[in-house]
Amino acid sequence: MSSTLILSLIAGYFCVLILISYLTSRKTDSDTFFLANRKSPWYIVAFGMIGTTLSGVTFISIPGMVKATQFTYMQMVLGYLLGYLVIATVLMPLYYRLNLVSIYTYLEQRFGFWSYKTGAAFFLLSRTLLAAIRLFLVAGVLQLAVFDELGVPFAVSVIITVLLIWVYTFRGGMKTIIWTDTFQTMAMMVAVVTTIWLISEELNYGFQGLVTTVQESSYGNVFVWDVKAGNYFWKQFLSGAFITIVMTGLDQDMMQKNLSCKNIGEAQKNMFWFNIILVIVNMLFLTLGVLLYTYAEAKGIALPAKGDDVYPFLALNHFSAFLGIVFILGIIAITYASADSALAALTTSFCVDFLNFKDKTEHERVQQRYWAHAGVSVVMVLVVIAFDVLDSPSVISTMFTVAGYTYGPLLGLYAFGLYTKRTVRDRFVPVICVVSPILTYIISYNSVKWFWGYEFGFEVLILNGFLTFAGLMAIAKGKMGELELAQK
Numbered sequence: 001m002s003s004t005l006i007l008s009l010i011a012g013y014f015c016v017l018i019l020i021s022y023l024t025s026r027k028t029d030s031d032t033f034f035l036a037n038r039k040s041p042w043y044i045v046a047f048g049m050i051g052t053t054l055s056g057v058t059f060i061s062i063p064g065m066v067k068a069t070q071f072t073y074m075q076m077v078l079g080y081l082l083g084y085l086v087i088a089t090v091l092m093p094l095y096y097r098l099n100l101v102s103i104y105t106y107l108e109q110r111f112g113f114w115s116y117k118t119g120a121a122f123f124l125l126s127r128t129l130l131a132a133i134r135l136f137l138v139a140g141v142l143q144l145a146v147f148d149e150l151g152v153p154f155a156v157s158v159i160i161t162v163l164l165i166w167v168y169t170f171r172g173g174m175k176t177i178i179w180t181d182t183f184q185t186m187a188m189m190v191a192v193v194t195t196i197w198l199i200s201e202e203l204n205y206g207f208q209g210l211v212t213t214v215q216e217s218s219y220g221n222v223f224v225w226d227v228k229a230g231n232y233f234w235k236q237f238l239s240g241a242f243i244t245i246v247m248t249g250l251d252q253d254m255m256q257k258n259l260s261c262k263n264i265g266e267a268q269k270n271m272f273w274f275n276i277i278l279v280i281v282n283m284l285f286l287t288l289g290v291l292l293y294t295y296a297e298a299k300g301i302a303l304p305a306k307g308d309d310v311y312p313f314l315a316l317n318h319f320s321a322f323l324g325i326v327f328i329l330g331i332i333a334i335t336y337a338s339a340d341s342a343l344a345a346l347t348t349s350f351c352v353d354f355l356n357f358k359d360k361t362e363h364e365r366v367q368q369r370y371w372a373h374a375g376v377s378v379v380m381v382l383v384v385i386a387f388d389v390l391d392s393p394s395v396i397s398t399m400f401t402v403a404g405y406t407y408g409p410l411l412g413l414y415a416f417g418l419y420t421k422r423t424v425r426d427r428f429v430p431v432i433c434v435v436s437p438i439l440t441y442i443i444s445y446n447s448v449k450w451f452w453g454y455e456f457g458f459e460v461l462i463l464n465g466f467l468t469f470a471g472l473m474a475i476a477k478g479k480m481g482e483l484e485l486a487q488k
Contacts, residue, residue: 003146006328010146013187013332017168020180025172030357030365033173034101034348035260040178042266045257046274048181050281051188051334052254052341058285059188059334060137064307066289070221072231077282079240081275086241087249088271090418095255096264102352103255110417112426118433119413120353123252124346126406130247131342132383133402135161138331139384141312145328158384165340166377170370173344174260180340181257184333191330192284195315198323199291203298210287219290230457239459246407246461250414253345343380347373401460408440408464409433416469422476432471440464 031037062073095103104123108116139158147157169176200210214220224231248254261267292310296303304313315327350372351357357365413433416422440463444456456463 003149005325006142006146009325009328010142010332013329014164014168016183017180017336020183021168021172021176024176024179028172028175029362030369032175033171033344033369034352035256036173036175036178038260038262040175040257040260040262042261042270043273044178044182045261045267046270046277048178048185049254049257049270049274050277051181051185052257052338053248053278054188054281054285054334054338058282059192059331060141060311061308062282062285063289063292064310066219066286066307067293067310068307069231070219071286072222072224072236073286074222074282075224075231075233075236076240076243077279079237079242080244080278082237082241083244084248084271084275086245088268091245091249091255091414092258092267092271093264094418095259096267100259102349103250103252103259104349104353107413107417111413111424111429114426115413115424115429117353118430119410120349122406122409122433123250123349126403126410127251127253127342127346127349128379128383129402129406131339131346132380132387134338134342135380136384136387137308138334141331144312145316154388155381155385158381162339162343162377162381162384165336165343166373169340169344170373173347174256177341177344178257178260180336184336187333188330189281191326191333192281192288194326195323195330196284196288196291198320199288199295203291203295210291213294214287214290217290217294219293228453228455230455232457235457235459238462239457242411242459242461242465243403243407246411246465247403250407250410251345252349253341256345256348257341339380343373343376346376346380350376404460404464405437405440408461409436409468411461411465412436412468412472415465416472420473420476422473423478424472425475425477428475429472432468432475436464436467436471439467 025032065073094106098106098109100106102120104116104120107119135158139154139161142161143152143154143157146152147154168180196210200206203213205213223233224236226232229235258267258270261270288311292314293303295301296310296314299318301314301318303310311327312331315324319327347369351365351369355368355372357368360368409432413429416424440460443450443463444460447454447456
């Protein structure tokens with residue numbers, strides 16, 4: 001595939017996003033940018049959230065990790081079901097009852113000023129890092145496919161990517177993103193299903209042959225029952241549940257879309273159907289991974305050692321030109337779907353949580369929102385470039401590890417707020433939330449030596465949340481009355 005063709009695809013795709021932005025961003029205000037005036041159809045939100053949740057990490061990393069981890073990733077996906085149940089029945093009713101724009105204002109009502117700012121700051125840190133990791137992975141693919149050949153440095157290609165996203169999101173915000181994400185999720189799904197179908201045709205599989213190949217392959221193992229293994233079932237299952245709770249239920253990016261629905265009933269309906277679709281989509285990605293490795297074996301192709309490089313390598317060098325185009329469209333779609341949403345959510349949190357938007361006129365809000373959106377975009381570029389110096393064997397593993405350390409304090413804060421009646425000495429909360437991840441790292445690093453060979457995996461999130469909860473209990477100062485607790 002020529003770089004000219006790929007650039008043409010990017011340009012055409014971007015024109016579609018610009019058109020959607022134009023149609024959805026007319027007569028907008030801050031309420032439109034933050035929550036789409038709370039008029040989003042639940043089924044549009046549910047489908048569009050798939051693209052935001054999965055990102056380019058799923059598109060590339062999950063198929064590539066099949067050889068190393070087989071289908072054991074499904075243990076985490078099963079945990080997602082429990083996590084989304086908690087979100088739909090515990091967190092979403094709370095957010096709707098309090099009529100929140102930023103979900104972190106709950107912490108101010110429950111604990112106080114410092115708890116609120118700490119929670120919002122940890123979200124800004126977490127989402128910036130995770131969005132940068134996702135964007136880094138996909139920017140690397142586009143660098144390999146296009147920009148290296150043109151002699152464009154990686155930093156410049158990242159700047160171009162973020163600038164394109166900024167252009168179509170800075171006015172309409174969430175109202176635009178709800179619809180662009182729907183379009184982008186559709187493009188991603190078409191890319192995955194088409195790739196699976198055409199590879200199956202190339203290998204002379206029918207549907208039954210495809211199912212049999214997956215079942216009988218050496219990659220088909222789902223469950224691991226060795227309690228000391230990093231991917232032991234209950235570790236993965238509980239990690240999946242808690243990762244879902246924090247990366248969706250305690251994440252402004254994901255909950256902002258849910259809060260844009262008309263009412264709590266529609267938001268819960270959206271969460272239910274989104275959950276079902278997400279499980280199916282993850283199965284498709286793992287199936288694609290089996291086919292990629294089977295295809296390489298059948299054709300005698302030597303694959304890259306790094307799992308994240310497998311799908312791009314085959315798509316750009318060994319598949320037909322049509323499948324190469326499908327891959328590029330899929331990766332572009334999933335890149336914009338996750339990055340545009342992250343930029344809008346980071347802008348929302350910074351404006352509402354740190355710029356005191358409620359005290360500003362609409363004109364002042366618009367001006368500050370534009371500057372905040374531009375500033376967040378610049379920070380995103382800098383973090384992606386900084387991440388380029390690291391070399392992780394699997395970006396998805398890195399992403400969940402980062403989530404474990406940065407979302408853990410949020411998990412502890414919300415768990416303490418929801419399941420105890422105690423108040424805390426608010427000024428000490430930032431200290432607790434900084435110390436807990438440090439202690440988590442120390443315990444995780446020494447776990448094999450200290451705990452008879454036990455190796456921590458993604459469940460560092462649970463440990464981190466528990467340490468934060470314990471720290472909050474240590475600085476608790478008494479119970480609130482029933483009326484006061486109900487009001488909060």
